Amino acid sequence: MARSHYISGMHRLFTSLVWGVGLFCVFAFGVSAMPVVDSVRIGDYPEKTRFVIEFDKPIKFNVFTLGSPYRVVVELPEVAWRINPDAVPRGKRITGYRFGLFKPGQSRVVIDLKSPIRVANSFTLPLNSKRGHRLVLDIAKISAEQFAALQKRRPALMPSTSEADAVVRAPRPPIKKPKKRFKPLRPLIVLDPGHGGIDPGARGRRGTLEKQLVLSQAKELRRQLLATGRYRVVLTRSRDIFVRLRERIAIAHRAGGDLFISLHADSIGNRHVRGGSVYTLSERASDKEAEALARRENKSDIIAGVDLNDQSETVAKILIDLRQRLTKNDSVAFAKSLVSQLGKQTRMLRRKHRFAGFAVLKGPEIPSVLIEMGYLSNLQDEKLLRQPSHRRKIAGAIVRAIDSYFSRQQALRQP
Numbered sequence: 001m002a003r004s005h006y007i008s009g010m011h012r013l014f015t016s017l018v019w020g021v022g023l024f025c026v027f028a029f030g031v032s033a034m035p036v037v038d039s040v041r042i043g044d045y046p047e048k049t050r051f052v053i054e055f056d057k058p059i060k061f062n063v064f065t066l067g068s069p070y071r072v073v074v075e076l077p078e079v080a081w082r083i084n085p086d087a088v089p090r091g092k093r094i095t096g097y098r099f100g101l102f103k104p105g106q107s108r109v110v111i112d113l114k115s116p117i118r119v120a121n122s123f124t125l126p127l128n129s130k131r132g133h134r135l136v137l138d139i140a141k142i143s144a145e146q147f148a149a150l151q152k153r154r155p156a157l158m159p160s161t162s163e164a165d166a167v168v169r170a171p172r173p174p175i176k177k178p179k180k181r182f183k184p185l186r187p188l189i190v191l192d193p194g195h196g197g198i199d200p201g202a203r204g205r206r207g208t209l210e211k212q213l214v215l216s217q218a219k220e221l222r223r224q225l226l227a228t229g230r231y232r233v234v235l236t237r238s239r240d241i242f243v244r245l246r247e248r249i250a251i252a253h254r255a256g257g258d259l260f261i262s263l264h265a266d267s268i269g270n271r272h273v274r275g276g277s278v279y280t281l282s283e284r285a286s287d288k289e290a291e292a293l294a295r296r297e298n299k300s301d302i303i304a305g306v307d308l309n310d311q312s313e314t315v316a317k318i319l320i321d322l323r324q325r326l327t328k329n330d331s332v333a334f335a336k337s338l339v340s341q342l343g344k345q346t347r348m349l350r351r352k353h354r355f356a357g358f359a360v361l362k363g364p365e366i367p368s369v370l371i372e373m374g375y376l377s378n379l380q381d382e383k384l385l386r387q388p389s390h391r392r393k394i395a396g397a398i399v400r401a402i403d404s405y406f407s408r409q410q411a412l413r414q415p
């Protein structure tokens with residue numbers, strides 16, 4: 001007996017060693033196989049601007065332009081970025097650029113331009129004694145009419161897909177019929193860390209990126225929610241990847257969410273303003289600041305270089321609006337309980353609960369709120385939000401608000 005225990009113990013140890021080594025290899029080779037971007041350079045010439053991206057390996061690419069606002073979008077395989085996001089060079093015609101993961105297997109660079117342009121030339125150069133593999137784009141200024149004509153001639157873009165689409169396409173396990181007298185499912189909370197991948201969101205004064213901060217907060221909140229044993233949790237993204245706004249809503253629907261919580265941390269011009277706030281959906285914003293905030297948050301798709309010309313959403317929008325009214329009361333009730341719980345743990349704005357037209361809150365049937373945890377433009381808020389202990393406290397307050405929301409719902413449903 002003792003011997004067979006020993007052997008099975010050895011066997012287990014061996015098996016886990018083989019697994020461990022195997023996983024390590026997959027990880028190590030997976031990482032090393034990914035091309036690395038070492039640098040980006042911009043050169044201005046009288047007739048063109050040259051944009052050069054340098055890689056450690058040869059790559060394939062695709063490039064196209066978008067209007068309103070004018071952008072050049074470069075599609076790349078999934079690459080690792082070894083360039084400093086703070087050192088964003090600008091050119092005569094280029095106002096800035098972003099890079100990051102757009103969807104699994106695809107990275108992007110989105111270049112913002114002052115005026116209509118065309119990509120006059122795009123080609124790759126091989127490694128030489130001085131430089132690595134390079135992707136070169138020559139961007140030339142054209143008139144608005146020429147730009148419009150070129151856009152018309154361009155073949156329609158493939159509809160943008162994201163992480164969630166990949167999940168949907170994966171074969172689903174057969175649905176088991178629930179047994180009679182089954183326990184009701186625990187409420188499903190959908191956590192939506194804002195931004196991600198090519199959309200960094202706000203940037204703190206000490207360089208904190210909103211996309212990273214809100215992902216950490218969502219993971220902490222998930223941990224605490226699951227620890228109660230009372231909830232199920234789905235995240236709209238669990239890594240540094242871009243997810244379209246309407247896709248975030250679709251994820252919540254496919255999962256059958258009972259509550260949708262979008263997490264953000266904004267940045268504004270006034271460095272003294274600090275404190276958290278909670279937002280619910282309304283076509284008319286409660287105030288100017290709320291309206292401006294919604295405009296900033298709704299820009300995510302533009303930032304990521306998504307073509308918004310294919311939106312045939314008007315009809316769908318009317319249908320959605322009708323059903324939205326029904327969930328609005330629930331959203332407001334949850335927002336109130338959030339404001340009171342968060343207020344016990346963290347500083348809040350004077351007007352704690354506000355309304356505005358956030359695209360991400362437009363999911364019908366699911367009560368939805370957006371939490372701005374604080375201002376990354378304020379040094380004290382940024383410092384607090386970087387502390388895991390502070391994020392634990394905020395998560396604790398949100399869990400208590402969720403508890404009181406569902407106990408109230410239950411009380412309402414009781415005869």
Ligand SMILES: [Zn+2]
Pocket residue numbers: 194195201202210263264265266297
């Ligand atoms: Zn945000």
